[in-house]
Amino acid sequence: MKAVLVALVLMAYAFIFAPLLVVVVVSLNGGTVASFPIESWSFRWYGAAFANASFLNGLWTSTWLAVSCTIVAMPLALMAALALSKVEFAGKSAVEALLMAPLLVPGIVIGIALLLSASLIEVRNAPMRLLAAHVLIALPYCLRTITASLARMDGSLIDCAMSLGASRWRAFIHVTVPLLRPGIMAGMIFAFLQSFGDVPVSLFLTDARNNTLPLAIMAYLEYGVDPSVAAMSSIVTVSSLALAVGLERLVGLRRAVG
Amino acid sequence: MAPAAAVVGLLLGAPVALLLSYGFAPGGSTQADFSDGATLENYAAVLGDSFYLNIILKTLWLSLVVTAASVVIGWMLAYFLWRAPERFKALLTVAVVAPLLVSIPVRNYGWMVLLGDTGLVNIALQKAGLVERPLKLMFTDLAVVIGLTHVLMPFVVLSVMATLERIPANLPEAARSLGANRLAAVRLVVLPLSVPGIVAGATLVFCVAISSYVTPALMGPSGAKYAATLIYQQFMSTFDWPRGAAIATILLVVTAMTVVLGLGVVGRRYRHLMQAH
Numbered sequence: 311m312k313a314v315l316v317a318l319v320l321m322a323y324a325f326i327f328a329p330l331l332v333v334v335v336v337s338l339n340g341g342t343v344a345s346f347p348i349e350s351w352s353f354r355w356y357g358a359a360f361a362n363a364s365f366l367n368g369l370w371t372s373t374w375l376a377v378s379c380t381i382v383a384m385p386l387a388l389m390a391a392l393a394l395s396k397v398e399f400a401g402k403s404a405v406e407a408l409l410m411a412p413l414l415v416p417g418i419v420i421g422i423a424l425l426l427s428a429s430l431i432e433v434r435n436a437p438m439r440l441l442a443a444h445v446l447i448a449l450p451y452c453l454r455t456i457t458a459s460l461a462r463m464d465g466s467l468i469d470c471a472m473s474l475g476a477s478r479w480r481a482f483i484h485v486t487v488p489l490l491r492p493g494i495m496a497g498m499i500f501a502f503l504q505s506f507g508d509v510p511v512s513l514f515l516t517d518a519r520n521n522t523l524p525l526a527i528m529a530y531l532e533y534g535v536d537p538s539v540a541a542m543s544s545i546v547t548v549s550s551l552a553l554a555v556g557l558e559r560l561v562g563l564r565r566a567v568g
Numbered sequence: 569m570a571p572a573a574a575v576v577g578l579l580l581g582a583p584v585a586l587l588l589s590y591g592f593a594p595g596g597s598t599q600a601d602f603s604d605g606a607t608l609e610n611y612a613a614v615l616g617d618s619f620y621l622n623i624i625l626k627t628l629w630l631s632l633v634v635t636a637a638s639v640v641i642g643w644m645l646a647y648f649l650w651r652a653p654e655r656f657k658a659l660l661t662v663a664v665v666a667p668l669l670v671s672i673p674v675r676n677y678g679w680m681v682l683l684g685d686t687g688l689v690n691i692a693l694q695k696a697g698l699v700e701r702p703l704k705l706m707f708t709d710l711a712v713v714i715g716l717t718h719v720l721m722p723f724v725v726l727s728v729m730a731t732l733e734r735i736p737a738n739l740p741e742a743a744r745s746l747g748a749n750r751l752a753a754v755r756l757v758v759l760p761l762s763v764p765g766i767v768a769g770a771t772l773v774f775c776v777a778i779s780s781y782v783t784p785a786l787m788g789p790s791g792a793k794y795a796a797t798l799i800y801q802q803f804m805s806t807f808d809w810p811r812g813a814a815i816a817t818i819l820l821v822v823t824a825m826t827v828v829l830g831l832g833v834v835g836r837r838y839r840h841l842m843q844a845h
Contacts, residue, residue: 311750319648322641326667329678329718332688336681344681346691386572393569405569408576415580416779416823418796419816422803423583426590426813429598446579449572500669507671510781510796514803528673531680531786540681543674554666558658563665564726 330547337540344537356545358538365542367519368526371440375522376505379444380452380498386445387452387497392486395460413450417510420446425514436517443511448501455500458565459493496561499553507550584820590813598809610814620798624818627795630713631777637717638773639766642724646765647758649725650732661729668722672782679715679787680706711787712794716777723776724769731765732758764834771830775823795819 340350359365390409394402412420420443428439467489471481487494512522521529523546530539557566593600595610614620649661667675682688683705690702705711735758743753781796788794792801795815802812 315644315648318644322645323663325641325718326664326722329675329682330667330670331678332681333674333678345686346688386575390569390572405573408581409572411576412580414775414823414827415584416775416796416819418779418781418799419584419587419820420580422799422812422816423587424579425803426586426809427583430586442579445575449575453572503669507669507674509672510779513781513800524671524673527671527677528782528786531673531677539677543677546674547670550670551666554669555662557669558662558666563662564729567665567668567726 333540333547334544336537337544339537342536344540355537355541358536359541359545362538362542364521364526364530365523365538368521368523369542371516371520372506372523375437375440375444376502379441379448379505380501382441382445383448383452383501384494384498387449387456388490388494391453391456391460394457409453410450412446417447417508418513421511421514424511428515436515436520439515440512440520440522443515444505444508447508447511448505451500451504452494452497455493455497455561455566456490457493458561459490459496463489492560496557496566499557499560500566503550503553507546587813588817590810591817593810593813595808595810598807600810610811611818613811614814614818620815623793623798624795624815626709626793627778628822630709630716630794631774633713634716634720634777635770635774637713638721638724639770641717642721642769643728643762643766645721646725646728646732646762647754649729650737661725664725665722672719672780673786675719676715676783676786679711679718683711683714683787706787707789709788712784715783715787716780719780719783720773720776723772724766727769727772728762728765731762731768735761767830767834771826775826778822779819 335348336344337355338351338353339348340352340354341348394406424439424443427433433439463486468481468485471485472478476484507524508522509524509528512525516522516525523542527539527543527546554563557563560566590600591610592606592608593602593610594604594607595613614624645664649657649664652660680687684690685702685704685706687706689705690699693699693703694701739757739761740750740753743757744750748756779796781800784794784797785800788797792798796819799812799815799819802808802815
């Protein structure tokens with residue numbers, strides 16, 4: 311039975327990694343279409359991917375969007391996590407539920423709800439719409455990792471610092487923030503990746519000049535496929551997996567995801 | 569806390585309330601015109617018309633299949649990881665979980681390469697002489713099920729692992745020393761104890777599956793054949809926003825009901841398991 315389990319597990323790992331690996335293989339093939347077995351190898355599709363205007367535009371949009379939504383969401387989440395850890399009040403669990411709600415509401419529902427709102431109050435600026443939406447996506451991920459770090463933090467260290475004469479602010483900057491740094495960093499990486507990879511929310515909020523990379527990749531896949539999309543996808547896969555390993559080092563991937 | 573709550577209230581609460589109200593507006597436009605009062609015509613149209621109803625029911629059915637497949641594969645992986653030697657456990661777990669962080673269109677693309685008419689699966693089947701001409705695998709419901717299972721299965725691994733880790737690691741050995749064979753120890757001892765994790769994981773997978781857009785759009789048959797692609801069509805190509813809002817509301821209600829049901833099952837029937845450790 312052990313042999314059966316191992317065989318099944320190997321198949322499951324193959325199931326997980328085959329689609330990721332095959333994209334990298336296609337990206338390195340030299341021909342104009344990916345036909346198996348691969349006949350020649352080349353990096354030419356990486357050059358083609360970086361010469362493709364829609365990919366470049368998407369890479370730029372997704373990058374600034376993911377960076378700025380993380381920068382906006384992180385302080386909000388940090389303040390919220392600290393406040394929630396300190397005070398007890400009647401509607402506390404309701405507030406916690408509200409702050410985690412962006413995780414529970416389906417992305418496509420968030421997307422169309424924001425589309426309706428943006429059209430009602432006439433927000434014609436696509437970067438504004440996208441940034442607002444992505445702050446919303448990023449917030450719960452930041453909150454969750456900080457809350458986890460906070461739960462393991464020794465609160466008496468702050469009292470120590472303050473009894474030794476540190477002001478509230480100095481204690482916050484020199485004690486609380488360094489102690490929470492793994493959670494803060496992990497939250498930022500996680501929020502960055504969620505924003506960077508999002509489709510269903512952005513789908514309704516972009517315009518022709520501000521398209522995100524996953525949407526550009528999707529559009530490319532829907533009309534004819536040359537391997538430059540494989541090159542761009544491989545770059546996304548490898549860098550996302552590298553950041554995932556970073557998360558594992560910081561706080562443990564399971565704590566961050568689950 | 570107040571700024572964060574305000575952001576979520578403003579960017580999620582108010583927009584979702586607006587979305588719910590749109591579902592009760594007369595259809596056929598991108599405006600919610602309540603001058604003739606609210607109407608249930610969108611809901612009557614969606615739930616009364618077999619075209620819409622079939623799409624919704626098919627979405628629910630395929631999501632159930634995805635959930636079942638994710639539970640079978642995910643449970644097995646979680647069990648394996650729980651029993652894995654401590655040295656390799658972290659690495660093997662990261663390998664299962666890390667792909668969750670890769671953008672979904674990228675993960676689907678690999679399956680498009682594998683399952684296409686000239687893809688690796690068809691080439692292998694033809695080389696092996698099992699089929700003469702390529703099977704139509706891509707752009708089918710099967711492709712959507714495979715793609716979604718690949719995307720969502722790791723969630724089951726996470727939730728089942730969380731419950732397995734509350735079971736004393738030597739419990740299967742204890743069962744075997746009392747005469748159970750390996751399979752019986754798993755089936756009669758480990759499996760029942762992991763039910764809360766299975767329910768939690770299945771609830772999550774089902775909820776995400778019914779509203780997922782990317783995989784049906786990329787890997788499914790062309791046209792709006794699933795709930796999320798139907799919503800997209802109503803909003804972005806037929807511009808019947810009230811109709812689209814009604815379908816989205818139905819999706820939201822099914823999601824909420826599933827969550828309440830899932831939590832209810834875990835909470836009530838298995839509370840003793842959750843508290844035992």
